[in-house]
Amino acid sequence: MKLNPRQQQAVTYISGPLLVLAGAGSGKTRVITEKIAHLIRRCDYKPKDIAAVTFTNKAAREMKERIHQTLGRPACRGLRVSTFHTLGLDIIRREIATLGMKPGFSLFDDQDSLALLKALTDDEMDVDKAWLKMAVSKISNWKNDMLSADQVLRTATGDDQIFAEVYEQYQRHLRAYNALDFDDLILLPTLLLRDNTKVRERWQKRIRYLLVDEYQDTNTSQYQLVKLLVGERARFTVVGDDDQSIYSWRGAQPKNLALLKEDFPQLEVIKLEQNYRSMERILKCANILIDNNPHLFVKRLFSDLGYGDPLRVMFGRNEENEAERVVAEIVRERFLKRTRYGDYAILYRGNHQARVFEKALMNNRIPYKMTGGQSFFARAEIKDIMAYLRLLVNPDDDNAFLRIINLPRRGIGPHNLERIGDLANQQQVSLFAACQIQGLNTLLSPQAYHSVHSFVELIQRTARKAAEPGVQSVGAIRDLIQFIQYEEWLFETSPSPAAAEMRMKNVNELYRWVSDMLSDEDDATHDEALSLEQAVNKLMLRDMLSRQEEEDDGDQVQLMTLHASKGLEFPYVFMVGMEEGLLPHQSSIDENNIEEERRLAYVGITRAQQRLTFTLARERRQYGETMRPEPSRFLAELPQDDVQWEDKQPKITHEEKQQRTADNIAALRNRLRSKD
DNA sequence: GCGATGCCGATTTTT
DNA sequence: TCGGCATCGC
Secondary structure (H helix, E strand, C coil), X not given: CCCCHHHHHHXXXXXXXXXXXXXXXXXXHHHHHHHHHHHHHHCXXXXXXXXXEECCHHHHHHHHHHHHHHXXXXXXXXXXXXXXXXXXXXXXXXCXXXXXXXXXXXXXXXXXXXXXXXXXXXXXXXXXXXXXXHHHHHHHHHHHCCXXXXXXXXXXXXXXXXHHHHHHHHHXXXXXXXXXXXXXXXXXXXXXXHHCHXXXXXXXXXXXXXXXXXXXXXXXXXXXXXXXXXXXXXXXXEEECHHHCCCHHHCCCCCHHHHHXXXXXXXXXXXXXXXXXXXXXXXXXXXXXXXXXXXXXXXXXXXXXXXXXXXXXXXXXXXXXXXXXXXXXHHHHHHXXXXXXXXXXXXXXXXXXXXXXXXXXXXXXXXXXXXCCCCHHHCHXXXXXXXXXXXXXXXXXXXXXXXXXXXXXXXXXXXXXXXXXXXXXXXXXXHHHHCCXXXXXXXXCHXXXXXXXXXXXXXXXXXXXXXXXXXXXXXXXXXXXXXXXXXXXXXXXXXXXXXXXXXXXXXXXXXXXXXXXXCCCCCCCCCCCCCHHHHHHHHHCCCCHHHHHHHCCCCCEEEEEHHXXXXXXXXXXXXXXXXXXXXXXXXXXXXXXXXXXXXXXXXXXXXXXXXXXEEEECCEEECCEEEXXXXXXXXXXXXXXXXXXXXXXXXXXXXXXXXXXXXXHHHHHHHHHHXX
């Protein structure tokens, strides 16, 4: 298929900064892919001159795949397609000396950060979990806004003073552990590029053309990174849609779209408004709904896929009935229209809403897939093995140490651990280092000391072997897993042998990934063999997660949050729980942040290709109380001629009823006939 | 190591 | 109110 004129324009405009306002379903990934191909084929750019940045690993992988399809694999060698965080990690790795960091650093995930903060505050003050979570998010927000602990300390007032002090402590300890958190992966390169002209010029030369996907989701430090990378030359394309900005709660600054125009006055803006996904009526409703938000750029989606059925609004007596009706509707439609389960998606505001739908689907033996439940990396066995790997790479990683020092059981209990901890504190070294201090034997029982000693030996021995290239390092990890008898441990601790097998399968999966990454086989995931350190850090960035999910993408009804649905499309969509308090969510109503909720509704609506059904419950139990929720205001904002409210539907006549029955029987006949 | 009991939380979540 | 979890006691 040919590109439309606007898409063509977006692909070929390369003489200056370009903002592509890409409406939902307007083929933006195609534009990015074609543009990269164009740059390489026609514009004298080499693959290694170009970087394309996305937010998720999944998006990065998909984009890479599509470029490979267009250009052929060999022609793409050196092309950078990665997430912001991977790009940041790359910069840090290459500039590690300038940053004054030791090689072999660890990446802390949220739980590690939380654990560190807990440890920091434990003896000082009495704080609860909510406070710690608040602290994590405050620190994260400060980092995303590029505020150092010093800066915050100077300006903070009230409660923020304490948080700022904790922030400073937290940073100091991260340094001591030679660890970085996710936000650092953006912040550090940004600061480095800002303050170091040489490094900045080096990277500006290295990345001659930059493309950014989902630009509306960038936060302050990400935008600054973009600005520093493109420099004065300003050769870049950012693609985004302000109407699909639904992540401001985690620091995304949709105002970065406006900022772009200020910072680059020569900015060219191209709008992609033709939609290749949905029927016209769905788009009309989406357009009218989003018109209620103020806009920097006006945009109007259209399509030539036909007008389509009216949108429906269905009521359930209560939330169970709502779910049952949705499921019944799916069963009925699948039968009549001979569609697949995979054609249906149920979208909701909050994960907790999924439960009743899961139940209803299960009762009807309908296969379904829930996106966003417990992830592979949240599983205990994966975290265990990851902790071993992290400790191999960075022995000063106390969180990793604590997780596995007594796993499997080595007879090192809390008592002995406390002794080690005291020593570490007193000497200002990591726990692993404390284990090697002369005189530890006087503090611990002989058996415990012996265990600690052989643990240290094991880690050091394995780390040495793992540092050797290729086959050696892979073997070292296999030996480690065997040596600690992890499989036996799983069988001991799992409720059933079947569960243990399942978990061991996960471990083997992880092992396979690591060994793939360490050996330089040229498969689709990478271009070169990685060091163990690189592999571990990459895994901490969850690179494999989405690939695993793709594997069992059979014929299943899709269940996910509205947030998770962004970027996806389905022939038949149910948006459930369309009630005031749920969508818009109560807390957004309280904070007067209706616009983001409206964008969320907009994202949901524009997922649907053929048919869209809203559902709500007349009665809903919440925190033990039974509520009678109002229909969502967003339903009232839709053009009512295009919406069929179930309760306002005229009663069907006797003839219509007979006709329907006849239709159903005809459909059944057709189906039976074509089966044999 | 497992079941009972008690307590907390209840928006969205990637990296 | 309900479910997940963490901790406690056996």
